[in-house]
Amino acid sequence: MTENNDTFIDAERFAAICRAMGHPARVRIVSHLLENNICVCGRIVEILPLAQSTVSQHLKILKQSGLVTGIVDGPRSCYCIDRDLLKRFKNMVEAL
Amino acid sequence: MTENNDTFIDAERFAAICRAMGHPARVRIVSHLLENNICVCGRIVEILPLAQSTVSQHLKILKQSGLVTGIVDGPRSCYCIDRDLLKRFKNMVEAL
DNA sequence: ATCGTATATCGTCGATTAACGATAAAAAGA
DNA sequence: TCTTTTTATCGTTAATCGACGATATACGAT
16 A cells, blocks of 8 residues: 555654744745745845844755745745645645 | 634744644644544553653643643543634635 | 855754653542 | 552653854855
8 A cells, every 4th residue: 555645644744744834934934935936035034033044944944844945046045835745735734 | 903814824823733733643643533533541642652651741732732622531531622723723724 | 356145054052842751649449 | 548540740861943143155246
Protein backbone atom coordinates (compact mmCIF):
# COMPACT_ATOMS: atom_id res chain seq x y z
CA MET A 1 0.00 0.00 0.00
CA THR A 2 1.81 3.05 -1.25
CA GLU A 3 0.53 6.14 0.41
CA ASN A 4 0.40 8.72 -2.33
CA ASN A 5 -3.18 9.54 -1.49
CA ASP A 6 -3.89 13.24 -1.50
CA THR A 7 -6.00 13.33 1.58
CA PHE A 8 -4.31 10.62 3.60
CA ILE A 9 -3.08 12.13 6.77
CA ASP A 10 0.52 11.39 7.40
CA ALA A 11 0.84 12.84 10.87
CA GLU A 12 4.45 13.78 10.31
CA ARG A 13 3.88 15.69 7.10
CA PHE A 14 0.79 17.37 8.35
CA ALA A 15 2.41 18.38 11.61
CA ALA A 16 5.38 19.77 9.70
CA ILE A 17 3.19 22.12 7.70
CA CYS A 18 1.28 23.12 10.80
CA ARG A 19 4.53 23.86 12.55
CA ALA A 20 5.54 26.12 9.68
CA MET A 21 2.26 28.01 10.09
CA GLY A 22 2.61 28.00 13.84
CA HIS A 23 4.00 31.49 14.14
CA PRO A 24 2.07 34.72 13.60
CA ALA A 25 4.81 36.28 11.52
CA ARG A 26 4.80 33.32 9.17
CA VAL A 27 1.03 33.37 8.91
CA ARG A 28 1.26 37.01 7.91
CA ILE A 29 3.93 36.24 5.35
CA VAL A 30 1.81 33.52 3.80
CA SER A 31 -1.27 35.75 3.78
CA HIS A 32 0.65 38.51 2.11
CA LEU A 33 2.11 36.20 -0.49
CA LEU A 34 -1.34 34.91 -1.27
CA GLU A 35 -2.66 38.41 -1.74
CA ASN A 36 0.22 39.55 -3.88
CA ASN A 37 1.07 36.30 -5.58
CA ILE A 38 4.73 37.12 -5.42
CA CYS A 39 6.76 39.34 -3.19
CA VAL A 40 10.28 40.51 -2.67
CA CYS A 41 11.85 39.86 0.69
CA GLY A 42 12.42 43.54 1.38
CA ARG A 43 8.73 44.29 1.08
CA ILE A 44 7.97 41.69 3.72
CA VAL A 45 10.57 43.20 5.99
CA GLU A 46 8.77 46.54 5.65
CA ILE A 47 5.47 45.02 6.64
CA LEU A 48 6.59 43.07 9.68
CA PRO A 49 7.95 44.63 12.87
CA LEU A 50 10.98 42.38 12.76
CA ALA A 51 14.62 42.66 11.83
CA GLN A 52 15.63 41.71 8.33
CA SER A 53 17.57 38.71 9.54
CA THR A 54 14.58 37.45 11.48
CA VAL A 55 12.30 37.74 8.48
CA SER A 56 14.86 35.93 6.38
CA GLN A 57 14.86 33.16 8.93
CA HIS A 58 11.08 32.85 8.86
CA LEU A 59 11.20 32.72 5.07
CA LYS A 60 13.73 29.95 5.31
CA ILE A 61 11.46 27.94 7.58
CA LEU A 62 8.56 28.43 5.19
CA LYS A 63 10.74 27.35 2.29
CA GLN A 64 11.83 24.24 4.15
CA SER A 65 8.22 23.32 4.76
CA GLY A 66 7.61 23.56 1.04
CA LEU A 67 4.74 26.00 1.42
CA VAL A 68 6.82 28.80 -0.02
CA THR A 69 9.25 28.81 -2.89
CA GLY A 70 11.86 31.41 -3.58
CA ILE A 71 13.71 32.42 -6.68
CA VAL A 72 16.59 34.80 -7.06
CA ASP A 73 15.99 37.83 -9.24
CA GLY A 74 19.17 39.75 -9.58
CA PRO A 75 20.13 41.12 -6.22
CA ARG A 76 16.77 40.27 -4.67
CA SER A 77 14.73 37.24 -3.72
CA CYS A 78 11.17 36.73 -4.79
CA TYR A 79 8.93 34.46 -2.81
CA CYS A 80 5.62 32.90 -3.63
CA ILE A 81 3.28 30.21 -2.40
CA ASP A 82 3.36 26.65 -3.65
CA ARG A 83 -0.34 26.51 -4.45
CA ASP A 84 -0.19 22.77 -4.93
CA LEU A 85 1.07 22.07 -1.46
CA LEU A 86 -1.32 24.62 -0.03
CA LYS A 87 -4.18 22.81 -1.70
CA ARG A 88 -2.98 19.51 -0.33
CA PHE A 89 -2.79 21.09 3.09
CA LYS A 90 -6.34 22.35 2.72
CA ASN A 91 -7.44 18.87 1.75
CA MET A 92 -5.75 17.39 4.77
CA VAL A 93 -7.47 19.84 7.07
CA GLU A 94 -10.80 19.30 5.39
CA ALA A 95 -10.36 15.56 5.78
CA LEU A 96 -9.95 15.93 9.50
CA MET B 1 -14.70 47.32 12.77
CA THR B 2 -15.16 44.53 15.26
CA GLU B 3 -13.51 41.38 14.07
CA ASN B 4 -15.85 38.61 15.03
CA ASN B 5 -15.91 37.29 11.50
CA ASP B 6 -15.67 33.55 11.28
CA THR B 7 -13.22 33.45 8.47
CA PHE B 8 -11.17 36.49 9.29
CA ILE B 9 -7.65 35.41 9.89
CA ASP B 10 -6.30 36.61 13.13
CA ALA B 11 -2.72 35.54 12.66
CA GLU B 12 -2.22 35.02 16.38
CA ARG B 13 -5.23 32.77 16.88
CA PHE B 14 -4.62 30.85 13.72
CA ALA B 15 -0.95 30.33 14.51
CA ALA B 16 -1.85 29.14 17.99
CA ILE B 17 -4.06 26.37 16.64
CA CYS B 18 -1.44 25.44 14.07
CA ARG B 19 1.14 25.25 16.79
CA ALA B 20 -1.10 22.87 18.73
CA MET B 21 -1.31 20.65 15.66
CA GLY B 22 2.38 21.05 15.00
CA HIS B 23 3.45 17.80 16.55
CA PRO B 24 2.82 14.33 15.13
CA ALA B 25 1.71 12.91 18.46
CA ARG B 26 -0.90 15.63 18.80
CA VAL B 27 -2.10 15.10 15.26
CA ARG B 28 -2.56 11.43 16.07
CA ILE B 29 -4.42 12.27 19.24
CA VAL B 30 -6.78 14.57 17.37
CA SER B 31 -7.32 12.00 14.62
CA HIS B 32 -8.10 9.34 17.15
CA LEU B 33 -10.50 11.55 19.04
CA LEU B 34 -12.29 12.36 15.80
CA GLU B 35 -12.67 8.68 14.98
CA ASN B 36 -13.84 7.71 18.42
CA ASN B 37 -15.64 10.87 19.38
CA ILE B 38 -14.48 10.50 22.94
CA CYS B 39 -11.55 8.75 24.50
CA VAL B 40 -10.01 8.06 27.85
CA CYS B 41 -6.47 9.18 28.42
CA GLY B 42 -5.21 5.68 29.12
CA ARG B 43 -6.35 4.48 25.73
CA ILE B 44 -4.34 7.21 24.04
CA VAL B 45 -1.31 6.23 26.06
CA GLU B 46 -1.69 2.68 24.72
CA ILE B 47 -1.77 3.91 21.16
CA LEU B 48 1.21 6.24 21.25
CA PRO B 49 4.80 5.14 21.84
CA LEU B 50 5.21 7.72 24.59
CA ALA B 51 5.28 7.78 28.34
CA GLN B 52 2.04 8.51 30.15
CA SER B 53 3.34 11.80 31.44
CA THR B 54 4.31 12.89 27.96
CA VAL B 55 0.89 12.06 26.58
CA SER B 56 -0.71 13.94 29.42
CA GLN B 57 1.41 16.93 28.51
CA HIS B 58 0.34 16.79 24.87
CA LEU B 59 -3.28 16.59 25.96
CA LYS B 60 -2.75 19.64 28.10
CA ILE B 61 -1.38 21.57 25.14
CA LEU B 62 -4.35 20.53 23.03
CA LYS B 63 -6.73 21.58 25.78
CA GLN B 64 -5.03 24.95 26.07
CA SER B 65 -5.47 25.49 22.34
CA GLY B 66 -9.17 24.86 22.78
CA LEU B 67 -9.24 22.14 20.15
CA VAL B 68 -9.76 19.46 22.77
CA THR B 69 -11.90 19.47 25.85
CA GLY B 70 -11.59 17.15 28.79
CA ILE B 71 -14.00 16.05 31.46
CA VAL B 72 -13.33 14.00 34.55
CA ASP B 73 -15.16 10.73 34.83
CA GLY B 74 -14.40 9.18 38.16
CA PRO B 75 -10.75 8.30 38.26
CA ARG B 76 -10.27 8.86 34.58
CA SER B 77 -10.26 11.71 32.11
CA CYS B 78 -12.26 11.70 28.92
CA TYR B 79 -11.22 13.86 26.04
CA CYS B 80 -13.02 14.95 22.95
CA ILE B 81 -12.76 17.44 20.12
CA ASP B 82 -14.37 20.84 20.21
CA ARG B 83 -16.10 20.49 16.86
CA ASP B 84 -16.96 24.15 16.80
CA LEU B 85 -13.40 25.30 17.01
CA LEU B 86 -12.31 22.64 14.57
CA LYS B 87 -14.86 23.93 12.12
CA ARG B 88 -13.64 27.47 12.60
CA PHE B 89 -10.11 26.24 12.02
CA LYS B 90 -11.21 24.54 8.82
CA ASN B 91 -12.85 27.76 7.70
CA MET B 92 -9.69 29.70 8.41
CA VAL B 93 -7.61 27.27 6.36
CA GLU B 94 -10.13 27.26 3.56
CA ALA B 95 -10.09 31.05 3.54
CA LEU B 96 -6.35 31.08 2.98
C1' DA C 1 37.55 48.24 -9.38
C1' DT C 2 34.60 50.14 -6.06
C1' DC C 3 30.38 51.24 -3.94
C1' DG C 4 25.72 50.58 -2.56
C1' DT C 5 21.78 47.65 -2.14
C1' DA C 6 19.44 43.35 -1.03
C1' DT C 7 19.55 39.12 1.14
C1' DA C 8 21.42 35.08 3.58
C1' DT C 9 24.05 33.20 7.16
C1' DC C 10 26.53 33.12 11.61
C1' DG C 11 26.89 33.44 16.49
C1' DT C 12 24.67 34.41 20.64
C1' DC C 13 21.22 34.51 24.25
C1' DG C 14 17.08 33.72 26.65
C1' DA C 15 12.77 31.24 26.33
C1' DT C 16 10.21 27.36 25.10
C1' DT C 17 9.53 22.42 23.88
C1' DA C 18 9.64 17.53 24.32
C1' DA C 19 10.82 13.77 26.69
C1' DC C 20 11.22 11.12 30.90
C1' DG C 21 10.84 9.24 35.76
C1' DA C 22 9.12 10.20 40.17
C1' DT C 23 5.53 11.64 42.81
C1' DA C 24 0.96 13.52 44.16
C1' DA C 25 -3.98 13.28 44.06
C1' DA C 26 -8.50 11.35 43.48
C1' DA C 27 -11.66 7.79 43.25
C1' DA C 28 -12.97 2.78 43.13
C1' DG C 29 -12.64 -1.64 45.15
C1' DA C 30 -11.10 -5.04 48.69
C1' DT D 1 -8.85 1.67 55.93
C1' DC D 2 -5.66 0.08 52.71
C1' DT D 3 -4.64 -0.81 48.05
C1' DT D 4 -4.97 -0.25 43.23
C1' DT D 5 -5.89 2.29 39.27
C1' DT D 6 -5.79 6.43 36.62
C1' DT D 7 -4.26 10.81 35.65
C1' DA D 8 -1.91 15.26 36.50
C1' DT D 9 1.98 17.68 37.99
C1' DC D 10 6.88 18.47 39.21
C1' DG D 11 11.70 18.59 38.28
C1' DT D 12 15.22 17.70 35.11
C1' DT D 13 17.65 17.51 30.77
C1' DA D 14 18.72 18.07 25.96
C1' DA D 15 17.14 20.17 21.96
C1' DT D 16 14.92 23.65 19.34
C1' DC D 17 13.02 28.33 18.60
C1' DG D 18 12.87 33.27 18.06
C1' DA D 19 15.05 37.33 18.15
C1' DC D 20 18.89 40.25 17.23
C1' DG D 21 23.30 42.44 15.45
C1' DA D 22 27.20 41.59 12.76
C1' DT D 23 29.00 39.86 8.81
C1' DA D 24 29.32 37.63 4.29
C1' DT D 25 27.71 37.24 -0.38
C1' DA D 26 25.89 38.51 -4.74
C1' DC D 27 24.79 41.70 -8.01
C1' DG D 28 23.94 46.25 -10.33
C1' DA D 29 25.57 50.73 -11.02
C1' DT D 30 29.08 54.25 -11.22
